[in-house]
């Protein structure tokens with residue numbers, strides 16, 4: 756099964772991807788997590804991506820598309836989290852999936868900017884696993900150390916200045932994908948109210964993908 760999560764930064768895509776991976780066995784393919792891992796390991800890709808990411812700009816399409824193409828070779832299905840983010844990325848993914856005869860569903864996370872800012876500014880992450888917490892909505896453990904012993908961090912690009920820029924970038928470069936996927940010849944597009952609690956959003960997504968709801972399986 757292939758699923759694309761579309762929505763602004765801070766909408767809750769990573770949170771929901773991790774739940775779907777854990778409960779329903781989908782494979783989360785987060786381009787943001789992959790880039791951060793490469794940065795931590797000091798690879799060429801990580802060095803290349805660094806300045807774009809710190810500014811809150813998108814990494815160039817050809818670089819990201821090559822990374823995803825390589826990943827897809829080994830994955831029979833994926834939950835795309837943070838990809839595609841531009842129309843050329845979406846067209847490239849369409850080609851790749853079409854070639855493999857793999858239909859997909861797009862989940863659009865619908866949430867206003869005020870809430871997004873609040874979510875991003877209070878976000879704490881485990882830099883090793885990508886697990887996310889929120890100061891108020893999903894409080895991290897005492898001392899801000901995750902259960903695997905890793906100290907949690909706040910991302911550079913979650914600072915208010917970078918958040919403002921990332922939301923501009925989202926509006927200009929990623930929002931056009933709503934119309935792109937709204938075309939019925941492409942994948943099925945399902946809009947989800949992402950202002951709801953983590954549990955409620957999970958239930959709606961699980962239902963849209965034809966899974967038994969998450970709460971019932973826990």
Ligand code: ADP
Pocket residue numbers: 763764765766767768769770771874875877878879887888889890892893949950951952953954956
């Ligand atoms: P994205 O992957 O779309 O950038 P995240 O999943 O990292 O977003 O979520 C951003 C922040 O909001 C995190 O701190 C997360 O804990 C919190 N969060 C995610 N979903 C919800 C929700 N439904 N209600 C409240 N907080 C949420």
Ligand code: AMP
Pocket residue numbers: 764786787788790807808809811812813814815819836837838839840844912921
């Ligand atoms: P995310 O973790 O999804 O918020 O992504 C963090 C940063 O990684 C973004 O602000 C971009 O700089 C970069 N990035 C992640 N995914 C993509 C993508 N699909 N295209 C371009 N840049 C990306």
